[in-house]
Structure formats: structure tokens, C-alpha cells
Amino acid sequence: MRVCIRVFGIVQGVGFRPTVKRHADACDIAGSVSNKGPYVEIFAEGSEECVNSFIKQIQEEPPKRAVILKLDVENVESGEDGIHKVESETDSKEKFQIIESEKEEGEIFVSPDIAICPECKKELYDKNDRRYLHPFINCTCCGPRLTILDSMPYDRVRTSMGEFPMCEKCEYEYTHAETRRFDAQPVCCNDCGPEVYLLGRKERGANAIRYTRKVISEGGIVAVKGIGGFHLCCDAAKEETVARLRQRKKRPMKPFAVMMKDLDVVRRECETEPHLEEILDGHQKPIILLPKKEGGTLCESVAPDNPKIGVMLPYAPVQLLLFDYQDETKVSDCLVMTSANTSGAPICRDDEDALNELSGLCDVILSHDRKIRLRADDTVMDFYRGEPYMIRRSRGYAPLPFMMGNEFKGQVLAVGGELKNAFCIGKNQLFYPSPYIGDMGDVRTVKALKESVKRMEELLETKPQIVACDMHPSYNTRAAAEEMGLPVFLVQHHYAHILSCMAENEWTTEKKVIGVSFDGTGYGTDGTIWGGEILLADYDSFTRWGCIEPFAQTGGDVSAKEGWRIAVSLLGKIYGKENALQIIETLGLCEPKLAKLQFTMEERGINTVQSTSAGRLFDAVSAILDIRKSSTFEGEASTSLQFAAEKWLDAQKKKIAGSEDFAESGIITDYEELKSISDVAQKSVVEKNNSINQNIKADLYYLPTLSLVKELAERKLAGENSNQLALHFHRRLAEMIVSACEKAREETGINTVALSGGVYQNKLLLDYSVTMLEERGFHVLRHHLLPPNDGGISLGQAVAAMRSLQKGE
Amino acid sequence: MDNLKGKTVSLAHGAGGKQTSELIDQVFKAHFANPELTSDDAAVLKMKEGKIAFTTDGFIVSPSEFPGGNIGKLSICGTVNDLSCMGAKPLYLSCAFVIEEGFPMEKLEAIAAAMEKTAKEAGVKIVAGDTKVAGKGQVDGVFITTTGIGEIQEGVETSGFMAKPGDAVIVSGDIGRHGCTILLAREDFGIDADVTSDCAPLWGTVQDILSVTKDVHVIRDATRGGVGTVLYEIAEQSHTGIRLNAEEIPVQESVKGVCGMLGLEPLYLACEGRLVIFAPKENAEAIVAKLREGKYSTEAAIIGEVTEEMPGRVVVTTEIGAETLLPPPGGELLPRIC
Numbered sequence A: 001m002r003v004c005i006r007v008f009g010i011v012q013g014v015g016f017r018p019t020v021k022r023h024a025d026a027c028d029i030a031g032s033v034s035n036k037g038p039y040v041e042i043f044a045e046g047s048e049e050c051v052n053s054f055i056k057q058i059q060e061e062p063p064k065r066a067v068i069l070k071l072d073v074e075n076v077e078s079g080e081d082g083i084h085k086v087e088s089e090t091d092s093k094e095k096f097q098i099i100e101s102e103k104e105e106g107e108i109f110v111s112p113d114i115a116i117c118p119e120c121k122k123e124l125y126d127k128n129d130r131r132y133l134h135p136f137i138n139c140t141c142c143g144p145r146l147t148i149l150d151s152m153p154y155d156r157v158r159t160s161m162g163e164f165p166m167c168e169k170c171e172y173e174y175t176h177a178e179t180r181r182f183d184a185q186p187v188c189c190n191d192c193g194p195e196v197y198l199l200g201r202k203e204r205g206a207n208a209i210r211y212t213r214k215v216i217s218e219g220g221i222v223a224v225k226g227i228g229g230f231h232l233c234c235d236a237a238k239e240e241t242v243a244r245l246r247q248r249k250k251r252p253m254k255p256f257a258v259m260m261k262d263l264d265v266v267r268r269e270c271e272t273e274p275h276l277e278e279i280l281d282g283h284q285k286p287i288i289l290l291p292k293k294e295g296g297t298l299c300e301s302v303a304p305d306n307p308k309i310g311v312m313l314p315y316a317p318v319q320l321l322l323f324d325y326q327d328e329t330k331v332s333d334c335l336v337m338t339s340a341n342t343s344g345a346p347i348c349r350d351d352e353d354a355l356n357e358l359s360g361l362c363d364v365i366l367s368h369d370r371k372i373r374l375r376a377d378d379t380v381m382d383f384y385r386g387e388p389y390m391i392r393r394s395r396g397y398a399p400l401p402f403m404m405g406n407e408f409k410g411q412v413l414a415v416g417g418e419l420k421n422a423f424c425i426g427k428n429q430l431f432y433p434s435p436y437i438g439d440m441g442d443v444r445t446v447k448a449l450k451e452s453v454k455r456m457e458e459l460l461e462t463k464p465q466i467v468a469c470d471m472h473p474s475y476n477t478r479a480a481a482e483e484m485g486l487p488v489f490l491v492q493h494h495y496a497h498i499l500s501c502m503a504e505n506e507w508t509t510e511k512k513v514i515g516v517s518f519d520g521t522g523y524g525t526d527g528t529i530w531g532g533e534i535l536l537a538d539y540d541s542f543t544r545w546g547c548i549e550p551f552a553q554t555g556g557d558v559s560a561k562e563g564w565r566i567a568v569s570l571l572g573k574i575y576g577k578e579n580a581l582q583i584i585e586t587l588g589l590c591e592p593k594l595a596k597l598q599f600t601m602e603e604r605g606i607n608t609v610q611s612t613s614a615g616r617l618f619d620a621v622s623a624i625l626d627i628r629k630s631s632t633f634e635g636e637a638s639t640s641l642q643f644a645a646e647k648w649l650d651a652q653k654k655k656i657a658g659s660e661d662f663a664e665s666g667i668i669t670d671y672e673e674l675k676s677i678s679d680v681a682q683k684s685v686v687e688k689n690n691s692i693n694q695n696i697k698a699d700l701y702y703l704p705t706l707s708l709v710k711e712l713a714e715r716k717l718a719g720e721n722s723n724q725l726a727l728h729f730h731r732r733l734a735e736m737i738v739s740a741c742e743k744a745r746e747e748t749g750i751n752t753v754a755l756s757g758g759v760y761q762n763k764l765l766l767d768y769s770v771t772m773l774e775e776r777g778f779h780v781l782r783h784h785l786l787p788p789n790d791g792g793i794s795l796g797q798a799v800a801a802m803r804s805l806q807k808g809e
Numbered sequence B: 001m002d003n004l005k006g007k008t009v010s011l012a013h014g015a016g017g018k019q020t021s022e023l024i025d026q027v028f029k030a031h032f033a034n035p036e037l038t039s040d041d042a043a044v045l046k047m048k049e050g051k052i053a054f055t056t057d058g059f060i061v062s063p064s065e066f067p068g069g070n071i072g073k074l075s076i077c078g079t080v081n082d083l084s085c086m087g088a089k090p091l092y093l094s095c096a097f098v099i100e101e102g103f104p105m106e107k108l109e110a111i112a113a114a115m116e117k118t119a120k121e122a123g124v125k126i127v128a129g130d131t132k133v134a135g136k137g138q139v140d141g142v143f144i145t146t147t148g149i150g151e152i153q154e155g156v157e158t159s160g161f162m163a164k165p166g167d168a169v170i171v172s173g174d175i176g177r178h179g180c181t182i183l184l185a186r187e188d189f190g191i192d193a194d195v196t197s198d199c200a201p202l203w204g205t206v207q208d209i210l211s212v213t214k215d216v217h218v219i220r221d222a223t224r225g226g227v228g229t230v231l232y233e234i235a236e237q238s239h240t241g242i243r244l245n246a247e248e249i250p251v252q253e254s255v256k257g258v259c260g261m262l263g264l265e266p267l268y269l270a271c272e273g274r275l276v277i278f279a280p281k282e283n284a285e286a287i288v289a290k291l292r293e294g295k296y297s298t299e300a301a302i303i304g305e306v307t308e309e310m311p312g313r314v315v316v317t318t319e320i321g322a323e324t325l326l327p328p329p330g331g332e333l334l335p336r337i338c
């Protein structure tokens, strides 16, 4: 019996072919296996029994990192291409052949980068191994992939390892199936391959690493080139050093991630759980947000005023060597490890960038000559109900595709949002979100976006027919999209959020959802700023069903940093300007003069826009409760509000420790109370029907957020605890959302709710929303491996654009 | 002129009869008198050989008086500066007034006085004029149109098309004061910031520049749309990019404060006495040094450079090292931060 087997999925760069050969040899199969770019092709000849058990083994025992999405088997006549050709063209005596890659078009699965595996780690510290302390050690199941790839299929010549000839021993391992490095494209050793060195100093190799370790141990700041770019690194226990890094990076408050030597250190510093550790130490090694433990060694400046810390384990061999090396230096087991760049720029990936941007930030730069083709920042992940909840999807995850139904046909590019940008390429039913690109406010990041789009298009062999972008007239991503010379498809920001959530959950094309899109600011179809939206949506269109109560947002981008401005605006609206002044002063929001100024700007329409931004509502409440009046980084005021609420909750939990009330979710303590909320969504009519889009209903439902703000302000003035009020705000807002969903269900019969938008990074609001919605019988779609924030919207944009192709728009 | 006290301009003042001549004699001729300003239908002027520059500008400003000047001073500066930017020595101006019925004579006189003073300073003569009175509500106070002629100095050629990569971008002083002054005078913000208009005639300033080198590619006065608008115009005309260093841009603390409160960009506030100069880098320091000795340019600074990258765009390196696109002029300032 002769068959041709095609295996689709992550089958390249994961040792698929050698595994197939092992199975073939074990099952007594003759034939061949080859990489075809989109898939692996196997010709197999043997008895029916052998062939069947061979196929079964491929399916049941694929290589560790492989993901089989589809496996086709086809009978082929004897003498047809595969088998015969192989036998005649090679003089090997092997019965089953691995043949060199050919290129073919089709669905392509590019493997993300894989963290160093336990076997390689063992060899790294084995004095008798020939790769002892080798900073680039890797094998068939670990090492860089996407970041060194030039084009598909994944073969050494098409990676940045192509320029390094292999030594004899490496060549042998690379070509022999019985070794751990058979077909490992980035294979190299202490005798061949790339080398580490210091920029602007003479030290290379071991001396470079020793010097770097010394600088760290003496309280210096170093830059280290890893897998997807450079990191800035220093001792996380030294307050003075970390403070200096903050000062140099001009980053006063935003938390730094910490790389810890191993799981024992993590357990010493943080509260952790087995399922978190599994991912923390898994082959992707993302940054995970963990609660700090009391009595830890991390200094305050690492994550000021923040109960959590972003933790990761070393994933590149050179990072392991920073912690532990053959020298006299003792390096801290907790190192700050933050993306190396100047403010706003993308992570540095080559020596030129590093010299230009990092020389003033650090004391020494440890680089190497294996080129990074595509940047990949570290992935950042939170957890919800024991499952990953993505904050930034990048190294180790991108560009794994999301799979949609096969009614999706065509090729699209979606350029994503303005902040936390990632773009997405859609090719028929597969949608590939890119690694994190960055904040498009900076022109260097816009350039990086354009470069990365080009590279990913080449890797995935796509020619987009259409480019999707946000509607915001001053987004640099929109300008970039319009420059591409393709038809441009505009997707409303909050609709894109909901679409991304639907797509991640493989929601069916026919059915509508109630989309709760709560985030910062996005451009609405009516030219105002939206942000706390309830939409009715399917893949083809949406209606704005409701939103939080609108307010004036004054000061342009400044308003996103200065929550007190929004607070003033809200209080002015609630109490009338004259009465508000007294309250504003008592709450200590700002001087009366500044409040008056705000009101004047609002009256005259100077730098003022109508807004329903939920993010700004959080900022305002944070200011009213005297938690944060303004932010030094995005989300500072709103996350502080969440922390305050959680602090209160924790205190409550301790009081009732042992009770079973909160066993389920781990967060909600007053669960019973949540069951009995009243119908709070009240209907009112939109004040000005200035809609330029018929998608907007003349009447919108408003969530009564102003009365909530009023209540909070009054209770704060009455001297109630800010943390308790912060918790009340979260719960009350969730109640309004849930009530609105009930009302929408009553009207439309839609029973599925999709939760998305940056505000849903807030797990407290998420948990209240999910719990109450489920309690009321809703089917809830939420994010898992795609960020709820703007890092996820490119998937939504891409899906919408693809649908528009289908409709022939 | 005591006889003007309490009087206002009436429609009869614009009817062309006796009252018109009275107005002209008492207010305008009293201030503008010079041999070339005659009662004939047109002024007769002698010109040297060579190229002349010729320009016109209308002035509407509310309020017509503001800290640091009034519409009269503005109307002279505007046209004088336009001529100066072409490397032309301003020689003659005409001015046409449209005055709202009921406008106080005293104010009009103050405007004329300011025009006289400014014209004298700029070395320019007002040689022709016209006065019309419009009914109440048809205009807001007074509108002035001035037209000017100047002779272009030997060897000077400046144009918005001539910026080249490698040029330094210089401003002749701190920016945005006029726009800030007018904004504060117009809107009752309740801010008492110490800001006066930068309104000034700049022929002397241009002469200072040309005394250092005639190799200057662009000189332009930043008016209505501020320095930002000028930069975008030039980037477009010259097909080059412009890169600014935010730390170097001179902005008075009080203007910064007002901009901070309102969330406005000082680069887009109007100036009425500020030049933007593009000149080869090697002469830039010398130009700035010379400018800093001048009356109206003590705060002159090199604020950026012309680049090949990103033609038509203006990029600002911020205080924290980010490289942001200066939002193109005219766009709404909508928040983008999510």
C-alpha cells in the first residue's frame, strides 16, 4: 500500500521530519518526508497494517512542540512521483528518506520562538559537554524560530543562521536522525556559529559574559541581546540601581518585569500556583503577573505601589549565563529585564539601534552576531479562573494563527490600533496576529510596523487584497494603511474589539452577540469619542445599543493622563458648574481657577470632545476617591483604582476566612448579594441626534454612570473609605453592564455576551461581569490568548475586512 | 487730540464728503504725513532698478487692542514682515480701513498712532489709503488691509521651495505669544498669565540675518497657524522632512503654562513677530548669535533640522526621547490615547 500524507499545522522547526522518520523506521515503512512550507508531505509504502500504525503514531506521538491542525491521507499508485523519485535520486541505503525542502504555496504555519529546553539547559551546565556554557545552545525542540526567519520553509539557509557554516560535529548532528539536533536549523556550538561580544569594548565570548556579570553585580545597568531584541537589565534588589534606571529611562512609575533565576526564586518572591508555574516554566516562558510576597528581596522601585510583579524565567541561554557562570562573580537571582528602547521606540534589535539608543541608558551592551529579523517583545500574561488571560501577545505565541470557518476566503491585512499595536494577516480561514509592535505615537514604531508587515507578508506568502484600519482620523496606523495603495476598509474601534473576541472564540458567522466593549477612547461613527459601549454585533455589522453617560473630555491627549479633568467635567455635569466648584475643592481635585478653566473650555468648545470613554470614567473615579489624580503611564490611575478595590476585598476575605462564599471565583465574596441586583439600565434619548451613520439608533440606552459618580463623590465627602468605594464602583458598574445586557436580551433575544476592550484587563470588573452574566444564564465570550486591549483589535479588523470581501463590498 | 474725545465714527464719515476729509485730516494725515502721501488719486513713487516684492494682507482681530499692541501695529507688521521675508526692504504701504459705525474716534486715533510708530520703526512710508464706514454689525470694530512694496536686496533668494536636507531650522524668538495673548483676551478663562503679543516689525531682524550670510534658503514669518503650520508648508513645498528637538523650542513659561492647562500645542499658536529661518547648518550658530543681539530676537534658537526622511512630515523628538509626528495643521485635536 502506498499513501501520500499531508500534515498541516506547526510542523516546521519542531523536529517533525526526524520524528516521522523514527516512526517510519519503527513501523517498517519505506518512503520519504519533506517540508513543503505550508505542510509536511510524507510518502509511505508498506503493508496496510504498517501504514495504519504509522499514521496513528504520527497523530498520537508528534514532536513535543508540534501542533497538528489537519492530516490528509491519499492513496497513490505505485511508481508515482514520491517514492520512486526518492529511490532513484539518492544513493542512500536508508529505506525512509528525509528530503530537502521544496517550496509550495498554501496555508503556512510559522513557528514562534521556543524557550531553552531542559535537556539543553542540562548540557549548558555540563562541564563534559561540548556545548558547556554555550550562549546559543539549542536543539530540535528549542531555540529561536520566527525571529531569525527570512522566508519559508524553515531551513537553515533561510534563517539568519545561514551565514554561519557548521563545524564537522554540528553538521553531523544536524544531518543524523538519532541526535537531538537533527534538522535543528539554528544548531551551533562553541566551535562554530555566532558569538557574544560587548559593543565598544574588546571583550568577546566568555570574557564578555564575565564582564557583563561583573557590571550587574556592582550595581550597573547592562543591555543584553536576547531572542527578540535587547533588554535593559540590572539587579532587581538594588534600590539605587533600579531608581537610576528609572531616571535614565524617564519612566517614573510603570512597573519593570523581573527575570528570576528559577522557580524556587519565584516561590520565594511571589504567590504562585502550580498551573501558573507550568506556564511560567513552559516552552513559551511569558511574563506572568504574580502577587508579590511579603519579605521578598525586590526593591520598591521595581513596581512602585503595585501589589503585583511581572515575572519570567530565563528563556535564552545567554540569560541563564547571566545568573550562573564559571566565574567568581555572584549575580542576584532577580534581574530587572525590561525591553531596551528609548521612550516610544520599538525594542532595539541590532547593534546600530543599541549604540544609538542605549549607550546613554546603560553601562555596557552585551550583543551577539546572530541577526534578529523580526522583533518579538516578551509576552505578558495574567490568569483568570485558572486560565491564561493575555495582556500582550508576542514572543512564543505570535504568529500562531486563529482559525475561522472555511467560509472565510481571501487575503487581508489589518494594521491594528494606535497603542500596543499588533497587526494581523488573514489568509482564508487562518488569521495570524503579529508580535507586539508598540505605540504608534512614535514614528520609529510606525516604521517598524511597515517593515514587519512586509516581512510577515513574505513569510506567509500573502498579497492582501484589502487593508483594514481604525476609523480615527489622526491614527498613524490609518495613515500607514492609506499609504499602502490597497482598498482601505475602516472598522470602528469598539466593534473591532468585539469582533476580536468573537473570532478568538470561533463564534459562528450567523449569530449576533451583545458586545460589551469597555475601553479607553476610540473614534465613534458619529465623530465623538466612544469607550463604554454596548453593541449588537455579528461579523457583518453592528448597532450601538447603549453606552455610559456622555461627558465632555477636554484637553485632547492630556485628558488621558489627567483624570482630575474628567472628574471636574463629570461633577460639573452632575451638580451644575457653580455647585460643583465647592465639591471639587473639598475633594482636592484642583484649584477652583483650573476647574473654571475646564468649564470655560467646555462651554466654548476649545479642545473639547463629547466622550463615553470608560477608561476615562475609571480615571475620574480614581481622582475623586483620591487614589490617583493623574497618570505617568497609561492605565496608572485605573489600575490603582482596581488595586484599591482588591485591597478592600482582601481585607474582607481575611475577616471571613474559612467561609465558602468565595470559593468558586476566588474573588467575589458577596456573591449572594450580586444575585439580587435591580434593573438599573434606564432608557433615555440621545441628546443630540447628530448621527452621520444610520447604524446609530436615535435612542440609546445609557448606563446611569453619572448617578454612580455622584454617589461615590458624596460618600467620599462623608468620609467613607476610598478602597471600599473603589470596590463599590467596580461592582455597581458591573451591575449596570449586566442589567443592560438583560435589557438587550429582552429586546433582541440575543443570549451571548462578548466582553472586550482594555478595561476588561481589569480582572475585578471581569469577574463581576462574568459571574453575574453567567448567573443570569448568559453565554459569555471572553478573551483567553488574545489581549482584550488594543493589542487584540487587529484580529477583529481582519475578520471584518475578510467578510467585506465575501460580500463583494 | 482732545477734540476726538467721546466722538464715534458715523456713516457720514465714510460718505466721501466734508466729514470724511475731517476724519482723514484729523486722524490719518496727522499720523501718516509724508511727501508721497498726496490727495491725488494715486501715489507716484520712484523705484530703483531690480526686483520688487509686492504683497497685501487683511487684518481682523478681536479684540482690536491687546497686551503688546493693537490692530494698527499688527497691520503694519504683517505686511512689513511679509516683504522682509522675501529679503525685500519695505518701502511703501497703502492701507484701507473698513470701520464699524459707532467705533470710538479715540480708539481709531490710537490705531493710527500705532501705525505711525511702527511704520517709522520699519522705515516704511504709508503713501495711499482708503476709508469706508460700514453699518453697525456689518463689521466687528475695524478691519484694515495693507499693501506693501519692497525692494529685494542683491543676492538674496529665499523661497519655501528651497529648504534642503542639512539645513538648520531656526526661530527668531519664543513662539506662540500672540496667539496666547489673543486667546486670553478673548475668552474669559480667569487665568491671569503675564503674556504680551510678540507683534513686531522684522525688517531689522532680517537685515541681521543677511548681515551674517546671504546663503539663507527660507525666511518666513509665522503668523496665523503658528510655527507648526509654516513648517508643514515648507516641508511640503521642499519635499523634505523636518525634525524638531522639543527641548530647544523657545516657549515662554507663561505660554507653556496656558498651553498645558488647555492641552494646546504652542507650535500652533499664532505669532506676529517671529521668523522661521532655514539656512545651511554651518552658518546656523552665527545667525543665532547675531539674532540674539537684536531687539526682537533675543530668544532665537536652532530648533531642528531638515531631513531626507519622511518628506512632507514634521517629527518632534520629545523631552523623553520619543519621536512623535507633529499633528498636521487643521486637524481636530481628538484624543488618541486609548
Ligand SMILES: [Fe+3]
Pocket: A417, A493, A497, A519, A520, A521, A522, A757, A758, A789, A790, B338
Ligand atoms: Fe481600545
Ligand SMILES: [Mg+2]
Pocket: B055, B056, B057, B078, B082
Ligand atoms: Mg500675507
Ligand SMILES: [Zn+2]
Pocket: A116, A117, A118, A119, A120, A121, A138, A139, A140, A141, A142, A143
Ligand atoms: Zn533544546
Ligand SMILES: [Zn+2]
Pocket: A166, A167, A168, A169, A170, A171, A188, A189, A190, A191, A192, A193
Ligand atoms: Zn559546531
